[in-house]
Amino acid sequence: MPIEAPLAAEKNPKFFYGYVIVIAAFLVIAVQMGSLNSFGVFLEPVLDEFGWTRAMTSGAFSLAYILMIFFQLVAGRLNDRLGPRRLLTFSGIVSGAGYALMSQVNTGWQLYLFYGVIVSLGFSASFIPLISTVTRWFVRRRSTMTGIVLTSIGVGTMLMPVLAGWLITSYDWRTSFVGIGALALAVTVMAGQFLKRDPQSMGLSPYGADAVTHNAPHQVDKGFTVAEAIRTRRLWILAATFFCLGFPVYAILVHIVIYATGLGIPDIRAVSIVSIIGGLNIAGRLFMGNTADRIGNRQTMMASMGVMLASLIWLQFANQLWMLYLFAVVFGFTYSVTLLESPMVAELFGIKAHGTLLGVVDGGLTLGGVVGPVLAGYIYDVTGSYQIGFMACAVVAALGLVLAWLTRSNGK
Numbered sequence: 001m002p003i004e005a006p007l008a009a010e011k012n013p014k015f016f017y018g019y020v021i022v023i024a025a026f027l028v029i030a031v032q033m034g035s036l037n038s039f040g041v042f043l044e045p046v047l048d049e050f051g052w053t054r055a056m057t058s059g060a061f062s063l064a065y066i067l068m069i070f071f072q073l074v075a076g077r078l079n080d081r082l083g084p085r086r087l088l089t090f091s092g093i094v095s096g097a098g099y100a101l102m103s104q105v106n107t108g109w110q111l112y113l114f115y116g117v118i119v120s121l122g123f124s125a126s127f128i129p130l131i132s133t134v135t136r137w138f139v140r141r142r143s144t145m146t147g148i149v150l151t152s153i154g155v156g157t158m159l160m161p162v163l164a165g166w167l168i169t170s171y172d173w174r175t176s177f178v179g180i181g182a183l184a185l186a187v188t189v190m191a192g193q194f195l196k197r198d199p200q201s202m203g204l205s206p207y208g209a210d211a212v213t214h215n216a217p218h219q220v221d222k223g224f225t226v227a228e229a230i231r232t233r234r235l236w237i238l239a240a241t242f243f244c245l246g247f248p249v250y251a252i253l254v255h256i257v258i259y260a261t262g263l264g265i266p267d268i269r270a271v272s273i274v275s276i277i278g279g280l281n282i283a284g285r286l287f288m289g290n291t292a293d294r295i296g297n298r299q300t301m302m303a304s305m306g307v308m309l310a311s312l313i314w315l316q317f318a319n320q321l322w323m324l325y326l327f328a329v330v331f332g333f334t335y336s337v338t339l340l341e342s343p344m345v346a347e348l349f350g351i352k353a354h355g356t357l358l359g360v361v362d363g364g365l366t367l368g369g370v371v372g373p374v375l376a377g378y379i380y381d382v383t384g385s386y387q388i389g390f391m392a393c394a395v396v397a398a399l400g401l402v403l404a405w406l407t408r409s410n411g412k
Contacts, residue, residue, distance in 0.1 A: 016204075016207055017137075017196070017199070017202060017204065018134075018137035018138060018145070018199065018206070018207050020194055021133060021134055021137050021194075021195060021196070022134060022137075022145055022148060022149055024130075024191040024192070024194045024195055025130040025131070025133065025134055025149045025152075025191075025195075026148070026149050026151070026152040026155075027152070027187055027191045028088065028091075028126055028130060028152075028187060028188050028191045028192065029126070029127065029130060029149065029150065029152040029153060029156065030152035030153070030155045030156035030159075030160075031156060031160070031183055031184050031187045031188065032091075032095065032122075032123050032126055032127065032156070032184060032188065033123075033127070033152065033153045033156045033157065034153070034155070034156020034157055034158075034159060034160030034161070034278075035095075035099065035156070035160050035164075035180050035183075035184055036064075036119070036123055037153075037156065037157045037160065037161065037253050037274070037278075038160045038161045038163075038164040038180070039058075039061045039115075039254060040161070040253060040254045040255065040256070040257045040258065040274065041161045041164045041165050041168070041257065041271060041274075042164065042168070042173055042176070042177075043057060043058065043254070043257070043258055044257075044258055044261065044267075045168060045172075045173040046105075046111075046173065049173075050108075052108065053377075053381050054255075054258070054377040054380055054381055055374060055377040055378045055380075055381045056108065057111070057377075058254055058255070058373045058374055058376075058377040059112070059116075059374050059377075060111045060112050060115045060116045061115070061116075061250075061254055061373055061374075062116075062369075062370045062371070062373055062374040063112055063115075063116030063117070063120070063370075064115060064116045064117075064119060064120035064123075065120070065250070065366050065367070065369040065370040066116075066366075066367075066370045067116065067117060067120045067121070067124075068120050068123070068124050068363075068366045068369075069363040069366050069367055069370075071120060071121055071124030071125070072124045072127065072128045072359045072362055072363065072366065073356065073359035073360065073363060074124075074359075075087060075124050075125050075126075075127075075128050075129055075355075075359065076128040076129070076132060076354075076355030076356045076357075076358055076359030077355060077356045077359070078129075078355075079128065079129035079132055079133065079197065079355040080132075080353060080354070080355040080356055082197075083133075083195070083196065083197030083201070084129040084130060084133045084192065084195040084196075084197060085192055085193060085195050085196075087125045087126065087129045087192075088125070088126055088129065088130075088188055088189065088191065088192025088193075088195060089188075089189050089192050089193075090125050091122050091123070091124075091125035091126035091188050091192070092122070092126075092184065092185045092186070092187070092188030092189035092192065093122075093185065093189065094118060094121050094122035094125065095119060095122030095123060095126075095181065095184040095185065095188060096122075096181045096182060096184050096185025096186075096188075097118060097122070097181070098114055098115065098118035098119035098120075098121075098122050098181070099119060099177045099178070099180045099181025099184060100177070100178055100181040100182075101114040101118060102114045102115055102119070102174075102177040102181075103174040103175065103177040103178045103181075104174070122184070126188060126192075127362075128355060128358055128359050128362060129355065130149070130195075131146065131149070131150075131341070131342045131358065132342065132354050132355040132358050133195060133196075133197060133198070134146055134149050134342070135342045135343065135345075135346050135351065135354060135358075136197065136198040136199070136206065136351055136354065137198065137199055137206055137207060138206055138207045138208065139206045139207060139208040140207060140208020141207065141208065141293060142293070142342075142343050142346060143288075143289045143290075143292040143293045143297065143339070143340065143343040144289040144290050144292075144293050145207075145289070146289060146339050146340075146342050146343055147285040147286055147287075147288055147289020147290065147292075147336075147339045148285070148286065148289065150285045150289075150336070150338070150339040151281070151282040151285040151286055151336075153278075153281060153285070154278045154279060154280070154281030154282035154283075154284070154285060154332070154336070155278065155282060156278070157253075157274060157275070157277060157278030157281060158275045158276075158278030158279045158281075158282070159275075159278075160180070161271055161274050161275060161278075162271065162275055163179070163180070164176050164180060165267075165268070165271050167179050167180075223346075223349055223350015223351050223352035223353065223354070224349040224350055224352060224353065224357070225352060225353055226353045226356050226357065229349050229353065229357050229360075230360070234348060234407065235348075235349070235357070235360065235361070237403055237406050237407050238344060238345070238348070238361050238364070238407050239360060239361045239363060239364030240364055240403050241301070241364070241400055241403040241404050241407055242338070242341060242361055242362070242364040242365035242368070243364040243365065243367050243368040243400075244305075244368065244396050244397060244399050244400025244401075244403060245305070245335070245337065245338055245365060245368060245397075245400055246338075246364070246365040246366060246367065246368025246369040246372065247368035247369075247371055247372035247392075247393060247396040247397075248308070248312060248335075248368075248372060248393035248394070248396060248397050249335045249338070249368070249369070249372070250368065250369035250372045250373050251372030251373050251375070251376040251389065251390075251393050252277075252315075252331065252393065253274065253277070253373075254372075254373040254376070254377075255373065255376050255377065255380075255386060255389070256270075256273055256274060256277075256324075256328075257270045257271055257273065257274060258270075259386050260273055260321075260324055262386075263319055263320075265321055265324075269321060273324050273325065273328045274328075276325060276328035276329060276332060277328045277331060277332035277335075278332065279332065280328065280329050280330075280331075280332030280333045281332045281333070281335060281336045283333060283336075284304075284332065284333035284334065284335070284336030284337075285336040285339050287333075287336075288300055288304065288336050288337055288339055288340070289339060292340055292343065297340045297343055297344045297347060298344075298404065298407055300337065300340065301337050301340055301344075301404045301407070302401060302404045302405055304334045304336070304337035305334070305337065305397060305400050305401045305404055306401055307330060307333075307334045308330075308331065308334035308335060308337075308397055309394060309397045309398055309401060310330070311327055311330040311331045311334065312331070312390065312393050312394035312397055313394055314326070314327055314330070315327050315331075315390050315393075315394075316387060316390060316391060316394070338365060341358060341361055341362055341365065342354075342358055344361075344407070345357050345358045345361055368396075372393065372396075375389065375392065376389035376390070376392070376393070377389075379392070
């Protein structure tokens with residue numbers, strides 16, 4: 001059975017500090033995730049300067065995601081124990097340094113160290129702590145609040161690639177990395193100072209806590225321990241489901257710009273495809289969060305993944321700009337379903353070890369983000385085409401739809 005009990009009437013103060021948590025998390029994730037998703041904008045100028053293969057260059061992006069599996073698990077554990085403020089300060093400093101060092105890249109090992117390791121560490125120290133913290137502050141409207149926070153991914157993905165592209169055009173790709181690093185440092189450190197791990201640390205209760213029964217896991221000590229959760233089948237099914245989301249999402253985000261330019265589409269219009277994905281992701285997260293609170297997380301995930309699969313099949317035939325724009329609209333809207341990670345972990349396992357378990361499940365999403373981009377790049381290097389790589393994305397998404405159906409709250 002689900003961990004959480006049915007909700008009753010809602011009674012909350014007009015101002016709740018949890019909204020400050022939501023705003024701070026929104027700002028940090030917009031900059032951090034938007035910067036990370038700008039990697040594809042740098043791909044072509046870096047390839048032009050150094051003559052590296054696409055698989056080798058995009059491998060740095062994949063290494064960053066490999067290490068995130070470990071880094072975010074540790075960050076979630078530290079957030080369970082220490083809270084987010086110190087982690088966010090660390091994140092801002094390391095992220096800023098990583099992007100600044102990227103401006104000095106001249107060899108392949110530097111690319112992998114500066115981006116694959118340092119940028120990855122900086123990002124990891126912020127994302128899971130922020131999402132876990134928001135989840136701890138809300139019981140009622142948890143998916144909605146998580147969706148609002150994660151619209152920041154769409155905002156960041158819409159704005160940061162454009163900023164990076166403008167800096168590259170106006171100056172060069174090295175200067176663009178310096179500018180992104182400075183922004184990441186300032187926003188992450190400043191916003192992090194407003195964060196508190198949970199409402200109990202301020203003598204408050206989570207939003208909507210008075211509307212659930214006394215057995216609900218809004219209390220810090222309620223829910224599964226890590227040892228208990230890892231022995232359940234449903235934890236691993238959930239992680240595998242999010243792997244099947246991460247695979248196509250990050251393969252597309254890394255390669256769609258250079259795929260479009262390969263069709264003869266001008267650079268600025270190709271970059272706008274990523275911006276459209278980001279823009280529709282904003283609307284999608286607001287819609288998905290509210291829908292999940294109404295009809296359930298699992299049902300929302302299945303519907304979204306079904307539509308995503310249809311968009312990936314459409315991509316096999318998309319060879320004109322309008323077709324890619326249509327793909328971007330649908331794909332951007334549906335990949336917003338990744339917001340359900342944190343609410344589903346809380347629903348199924350409670351919040352006693354929420355940060356750690358969220359790190360485990362997000363490891364599935366992250367591993368998909370590792371495999372997808374590098375496999376698509378490798379397939380292109382071998383075949384000279386993205387078609388087989390994009391078909392692989394569709395096959396994995398279909399598997400994800402089946403796994404989402406198997407993600408039941410009463411699984412063991």
